[in-house]
Amino acid sequence: xxxxxxxxxxxxxxxxxxxxxxxxxxxxxxxxxxxxxxxxxxxxxxxxxxxxxxxxxxxxxxxxxxxxxxxxxxxxxxxxxxxxxxxxxxxxxxxxxxxxxxxxxxxxxxxxxxxxxxxxxxxxxxxxxxxxxxxxxxxxxxxxxxxxxxxxxxxxxxxxxxxxx
Amino acid sequence: xxxxxxxxxxxxxxxxxxxxxxxxxxxxxxxxxxxxxxxxxxxxxxxxxxxxxxxxxxxxxxxxxxxxxxxxxxxxxxxxxxxxxxxxxxxxxxxxxxxxxxxxxxxxxxxxxxxxxxxxxxxxxxxxxxxxxxxxxxxxxxxxxxxxxxxxxxxxxxxxxxxxxxxxxxxxxxxxxxxxxxxxxxxxxxxxxxxxxxxxxxxxxxxxxxxxxxxxxxxxxxxxxxxxxxxxxxxxxxxxxxx
Numbered sequence: 001x002x003x004x005x006x007x008x009x010x011x012x013x014x015x016x017x018x019x020x021x022x023x024x025x026x027x028x029x030x031x032x033x034x035x036x037x038x039x040x041x042x043x044x045x046x047x048x049x050x051x052x053x054x055x056x057x058x059x060x061x062x063x064x065x066x067x068x069x070x071x072x073x074x075x076x077x078x079x080x081x082x083x084x085x086x087x088x089x090x091x092x093x094x095x096x097x098x099x100x101x102x103x104x105x106x107x108x109x110x111x112x113x114x115x116x117x118x119x120x121x122x123x124x125x126x127x128x129x130x131x132x133x134x135x136x137x138x139x140x141x142x143x144x145x146x147x148x149x150x151x152x153x154x155x156x157x158x159x160x161x162x163x164x165x
Numbered sequence: 166x167x168x169x170x171x172x173x174x175x176x177x178x179x180x181x182x183x184x185x186x187x188x189x190x191x192x193x194x195x196x197x198x199x200x201x202x203x204x205x206x207x208x209x210x211x212x213x214x215x216x217x218x219x220x221x222x223x224x225x226x227x228x229x230x231x232x233x234x235x236x237x238x239x240x241x242x243x244x245x246x247x248x249x250x251x252x253x254x255x256x257x258x259x260x261x262x263x264x265x266x267x268x269x270x271x272x273x274x275x276x277x278x279x280x281x282x283x284x285x286x287x288x289x290x291x292x293x294x295x296x297x298x299x300x301x302x303x304x305x306x307x308x309x310x311x312x313x314x315x316x317x318x319x320x321x322x323x324x325x326x327x328x329x330x331x332x333x334x335x336x337x338x339x340x341x342x343x344x345x346x347x348x349x350x351x352x353x354x355x356x357x358x359x360x361x362x363x364x365x366x367x368x369x370x371x372x373x374x375x376x377x378x379x380x381x382x383x384x385x386x387x388x389x390x391x392x393x394x395x396x397x398x399x400x401x402x403x404x405x406x407x408x
Contacts, residue, residue, distance in 0.1 A: 004172040005193055007341070008279055013190045018284030021199050025206055025260050030252035032210035037232040040217045040225075047219065 133157045169352035171345055174278050195278040202263045202275055209259075231255070242396060243403030250402065253292075257285060257395045265340050265387030268347075269379070276390070277344050282336040286329035289398045293328065296405035332397055336390045343382030351375055 005011065136157040137150060174193040182188040213228035221229055235255045239247050264275030275281050297306045310321040351371060358370035 003176040003191075005174050005176060005191070007171060007173040008337075009173055010283070011280055013187070014193065014195065014278070014280035015284045015287065017196055018199070018281045019288060021196075021203060022256060022260060022285060022288060025203050026253055026256045028203070028207050028210060029256045029259065032207065033214060033228060033255065034232060034252045036214040036217055037228050040219070040221075041229065041232075044219055 129158070129161060132161060136160075169348055171348055174273055193278075194273045195275055195281060198267050198272045199260075199264065199275045199281065201272070202260065202267060205263060206259050238395075239399060242399040244407065247403070247406070250399070254395050254399060257398060258391050261285070261336070261391035261394055262387055265390065266383065268340075268344065268383050274340050274344065274387075276336055276387075277340045279333065279337045279341075282333035282394075283329070285336075285394065286333035289332065289401065290329040292398070293401045293405050296402055300406055328401060332394060336394050339386050339390050343386050347375060347378060347382055350378060 005014075133154050137153045140153055140157075141150075174195040176191040176193055177197060178192040180188055180190050180192065213224050213231075215224075217225050217228075232251070232255075235251045235258070236248055239251050239254055243250060261276055264281065265277075266274075268274040268277070294306075297309070301309060310318050310325075312321070354370045354374065355368040358365075358368040362369050
């Protein structure tokens with residue numbers, strides 16, 4: 001059995017050793033526990049902050065794009081409305097024009113037809129007149145059996161017909 | 166048979182006289198155990214922080230949790246901006262806790278030696294005084310002894326000195342007391358079992374009770390005293406910084 005120090009003793013040498021031990025342990029704990037852990041946590045914090053910054057940037061960009069697209073969409077809708085309304089207006093005008101034109105055409109056609117009819121009638125009338133005159137001359141010549149001058153007769157008959165109407 | 170001895174730390178070896186200044190000084194059981202504990206702390210720290218990754222896993226979570234807890238503790242009891250003290254507090258906590266727990270591994274507890282706790286208490290005392298002088302100025306520190314009235318000066322000096330003494334004796338006393346009680350009970354149980362069931366080759370009655378008592382004297386007291394010592398250090402140093 002070796003020697004024993006007193007149970008409750010005070011030896012400066014041992015205190016010195018304890019202090020040295022503690023300082024060494026302090027360095028160990030600082031260098032091998034706190035330093036790497038702190039470094040790692042700082043790195044992680046930085047990364048998280050970076051991620052947040054990126055996310056925020058992306059979000060603002062997205063927001064901007066969204067508002068841009070919303071604006072564009074609204075504009076496009078407005079344009080479409082305008083196009084539709086203008087087309088409608090134009091169509092209305094055109095249809096009115098067409099109606100007017102067609103009615104005009106119809107009127108013109110009616111008029112032309114009337115003129116034609118009148119002309120035909122006139123022509124027919126003249127033909128009839130000629131026929132009647134011929135007939136009359138024939139009948140008269142038959143009746144009178146006297147060869148009178150055809151020209152005189154025709155003139156006479158035409159005078160007669162004119163008088164009759 | 167049945168002889169029990171409660172001794173101080175055993176002297177394992179004496180430094181040869183040829184070494185200047187420290188020749189002839191003893192290397193004691195306490196020192197050896199302290200070195201074992203230090204080795205353990207070194208291995209623990211290195212293992213916990215081995216190959217750390219950005220996404221923590223397993224033991225790394227433990228290391229980070231420990232660091233955060235100690236930082237928190239320092240923040241709450243010393244105020245903000247004292248994180249440089251965290252490693253020292255962690256050192257005290259670990260050294261004290263594992264030093265006391267050494268008794269679970271058939272070693273004399275490191276803290277069961279007054280010189281160990283007194284060494285720590287002196288370090289704390291130096292920190293307190295250093296911070297006092299740093300934040301109050303040397304004159305302010307000396308003037309602090311005269312408050313509230315100058316007749317209190319001797320008492321103030323006494324209380325200043327009593328701080329490390331009470332801290333070291335509290336810690337030492339708790340661990341050493343546990344050691345003494347455990348040894349006594351172990352001895353008593355051995356005697357009793359020799360008397361009652363002496364025909365057995367083993368002291369049967371030593372099974373049970375010492376284990377349960379060890380839960381209190383070793384585990385609980387170790388944790389408690391380590392915590393108290395660290396808390397007191399933080400409180401005193403924080404107090405010195407605030408003033």
